[in-house]
Amino acid sequence: MKLDFRKEDQKMTVVIDGNIDTVTAPDLEKELKAALNDVEVLILDLTAVGYISSAGLRVVMGTDKQMRKQGRMILKNVSSVVKEVFEITGFGDFLNFE
């Protein structure tokens, strides 16, 4: 998995390249946590994410909870499979999509 962080003032976009699975999710969690300081708007660009498993859902939920305290999180360019996973699990009810 490759992550590209682009920060402009309090807005940060993270472009995720790779699947968010049981192996990559812990790395994603660690890297996101370390970068959230001062961020008010977090945009996760999922263009290059083929799928997300429940390990990834945990990271998305944890990050969303954190961002609700300091601003908001928005998901962008969500593929049909990832969207399906969010819908099946009810995550689509509380996540913000662009």
Place this chain on the structure above:
Amino acid sequence: MENIRRFKYNGEDSLVLPAQAEAFTTLSLWIEGIADELAVPFKTKNQLLIAVDEIFTNIASYGYPTSSGSATVVVEFDMIKEILIIVFTDTGVAYNPLETVSPDISGPVEDRPLGGLGIFLVRKLMDSVEYRRENEKNVLILKKQVTGEL
């Protein structure tokens, strides 16, 4: 059965993996390769990878609490029905994931449970999920029609 093709891994009839989450990379690459060979549509391929991730992660996380162990994966393709069959076998703690209670996904975000989501996803994304305890082993079978969705 002539209409069933079994996929080989390095010349072997199955892939034997250490029951550790990191080993999922080997498994996912194998499944991806099989899916590509069968020209499985992108969406279906990713649904398969999610299901395989969840089942393998369960075995790696809970199967062997006091020792190290392994999981054996067999992949077959029913060429007539165009169904991919993925069979996981492990000698870990007896565990039927199908007995897991489905999570309540309707409450406020703070109360959303994270446990049980994985197997819930597997059941929604696969056509069938079967479990049996056989000779002191857990046997879990995933089936998914892999064509006809183009």
